[in-house]
Amino acid sequence: GGASGIGLGLAKALLARGGQVVLADINIARAEAVAEELGPKAHAAALDVRSTESFEALAAQVFSSFGRVDVMVNNAGVSGGRGLLDTPEDEIDWVIDVNLKGVWRGTSVFGKRMREQTTPSVICNIGSENSLGYISRGLGIYTASKHGVVGMCDVLRHELPAHMKVCVACPGLVASDLTRSSTQTAPRPRLNEAQLDMSDRVMAMGMPPEEAGEMIAKGIEREDFIIPLHAHVVKIAETRWQEIADSFAAHAPYTPDAEKYNVQAIIRQLMSEKD
Known part of the structure; x- marks a missing residue:
């Protein structure tokens, strides 16, 4: 999820700190366009977070090109959007596959390589304000997936060697296309155009992705486990x-x-x- 939203905002923050950044995204055309705009230290790669093989190919490419990974970010996510009693099982599977298993896939594939490199490194996984108790009606499965990210990472940080850290960024509303992009990949239609237009208006009022990215980058530097972004939470x-x-x-x-x-x-x- 590196080519838009929080992922792109964080990529810009890491570039500003002198890093080489790989923007991995299911939309490779968008990733390539963004990488070209960001300059020679930004690189694009295709990634489907629902596929372990896709992560393995990405890891092989990244470690072959750069030798090590200092910061690995699992940012891709989908929102769901039905009442719990009315959520079909295939939609539950879709949300969990992307938001929880996708994070696990990236963490596992890259984490095993980062464990062997022995240089200081951080895995930063993106949770949500919903991970911390914020209630959003209609997002029950999304909330469960984001609670799962925190729980998984809480155990992980006690399993990692000393040179590795893990953090969970827990943003609230950030200006992005999360709802609309989620609708495009959902197993069945959820929202009509009027509802999507309202969602677009709400999302546009969120924190700028660049501000979110800078806050997360500072949290990574501090080695904080939980990185909250929105004070009202x-x-x-x-x-x-x-x-x-x-x-x-x-x-x-x-x-x-x-x-x-x-x-x-x-x-x-x-x-x-x-x-």
């Missing part, structure tokens, strides 16, 4: 955190004795007994 996240804290207080208040069910503590105990 903190109030929503705080409400969710308080709801969780209240539930623990009511149902499972912490006492030192609670550690007896901590799986990691149990494993450590068993391993020490084995030694």
Whole structure:
């Protein structure tokens, strides 16, 4: 998803920092046009995030050309857009295949190579404000996929070697063609032209992609795990955190004795007994 929206905004931020950037996108014509506009340090490549083979081909091309990858970004996404009870299964499969499995494919294919290169590197996956508790009616499966990205990366950061970091950028509204492009690749029509026009008007009022890209680039430099972009989401996240804290207080208040069910503590105990 490097040829438009957040992906392009981040590419510009990385170019400004002196990097070589590969814009991988399913729309290779658009990627090539954008790369030419950005200059000699920008390169275009074809990629279908629904295909592991496509990622393998891209990785082979990138590592052959540049020798290493410092920052790998999984940005491509689709939005879905029906109430949960009315979402057909093929649309669920489509959203999960792009938003969650696509992120896993890129992370796995590139991550294994980045693990071997031993130089400092970062995998930056794009979540959403919906990953942090923001509720969007009609985007239940999209929200599930973006929660999945955070959960997957939370585990990943504890599995990676010390020279690798992982971060999850969690943007809200960013000016892009996400809804319209999602409609073009969806397994069945979701929105009529009037609805698409309204969506275009809403999306146009979002954060400029260049601003989003710069914020994410700064988060990558700081090695932050979560990179939020839209300040209003903190109030929503705080409400969710308080709801969780209240539930623990009511149902499972912490006492030192609670550690007896901590799986990691149990494993450590068993391993020490084995030694």
